[in-house]
Amino acid sequence: MTKSNVGFIGLGLMGQGMAANIRKKGSPLCVMAHRNRAPVDALVAEGATEAATPRDMAERCDIIILCVTGSPEVLSVIEGPDGIASAGKPLTIVDCSTSDPSVTTKLAANLASKAITLIDAPLSRTPADAAAGTLDVMVGGADEDVRRVLPVLECFAGRIVHTGPTGTGHTMKLLNNFLSMGYAALYSEALMLGRKAGLTPEVFDSVIRGGRMDCPFYQTFFRWVLERDPNAHKFAIRNGFKDMSYLAGFANASGVANPIGAAVRNSFAQAVAAGRGEEYVPMLSDFVAEANGIK
Numbered sequence: 627m628t629k630s631n632v633g634f635i636g637l638g639l640m641g642q643g644m645a646a647n648i649r650k651k652g653s654p655l656c657v658m659a660h661r662n663r664a665p666v667d668a669l670v671a672e673g674a675t676e677a678a679t680p681r682d683m684a685e686r687c688d689i690i691i692l693c694v695t696g697s698p699e700v701l702s703v704i705e706g707p708d709g710i711a712s713a714g715k716p717l718t719i720v721d722c723s724t725s726d727p728s729v730t731t732k733l734a735a736n737l738a739s740k741a742i743t744l745i746d747a748p749l750s751r752t753p754a755d756a757a758a759g760t761l762d763v764m765v766g767g768a769d770e771d772v773r774r775v776l777p778v779l780e781c782f783a784g785r786i787v788h789t790g791p792t793g794t795g796h797t798m799k800l801l802n803n804f805l806s807m808g809y810a811a812l813y814s815e816a817l818m819l820g821r822k823a824g825l826t827p828e829v830f831d832s833v834i835r836g837g838r839m840d841c842p843f844y845q846t847f848f849r850w851v852l853e854r855d856p857n858a859h860k861f862a863i864r865n866g867f868k869d870m871s872y873l874a875g876f877a878n879a880s881g882v883a884n885p886i887g888a889a890v891r892n893s894f895a896q897a898v899a900a901g902r903g904e905e906y907v908p909m910l911s912d913f914v915a916e917a918n919g920i921k
């Protein structure tokens with residue numbers, strides 16, 4: 627069976643590994659540079675081609691994967707000058723970004739009139755999983771459309787869950803990130819309170835690890851807390867704040883109160899306001915400690 631021509635925009639921490647796996651597993655791949663040329667040059671050396679603009683990529687490809695920061699970047703790449711939509715041809719866009727579901731559903735409807743299919747396929751796990759091809763993917767889209775892109779998703783995913791129509795993938799991703807960012811805020815505050823009472827992080831860990839409250843997210847978080855491994859969980863605090871802001875907007879649009887979500891968002895907002903947004907999520911524990919007079 628002929629493989630689809632795949633384009634990839636967004637070769638950041640997650641995108642580098644994802645695109646490399648698509649290329650390794652045999653699909654013709656087209657990439658585009660943003661700020662960092664290193665991943666583009668590496669993929670071109672492995673046989674990928676390079677597009678100058680999103681429109682140039684759209685003219686060459688059947689499927690385009692987006693792995694950018696959020697909805698504003700997605701809209702810019704698709705609808706901006708020389709954007710994907712300006713190519714005026716049928717194709718499928720797979721948005722692996724963490725985007726606002728309301729923006730996703732509206733954009734999908736607009737693109738459908740141009741014979742462009744939008745599928746949302748946000749990710750869970752880490753850049754190491756992206757490189758290993760073991761990401762979790764939540765996919766929103768019509769059955770037939772999802773079946774068409776499955777061979778591409780399977781290049782970088784270990785687990786794929788079809789969540790429902792377009793938009794449900796991004797909704798589920800927000801809920802997933804609400805849980806993970808909530809854990810980060812809880813761990814940070816609990817560590818600070820424990821330290822105030824004379825309990826070291828090592829003692830805290832000896833109680834939690836291996837018990838009912840242990841989980842893979844806890845383990846990567848504590849690789850920073852205990853081992854000071856900066857690569858333990860490479861997800862920026864500013865992105866956590868962005869996702870919790872999307873969650874707040876989603877809750878408002880749904881007409882519901884989400885007080886816990888607001889508290890989690892505020893934990894991240896304080897760190898961003900203090901200039902710590904580029905640090906990674908486990909480092910929130912340092913910020914919360916320092917804000918309370920603890921080193």
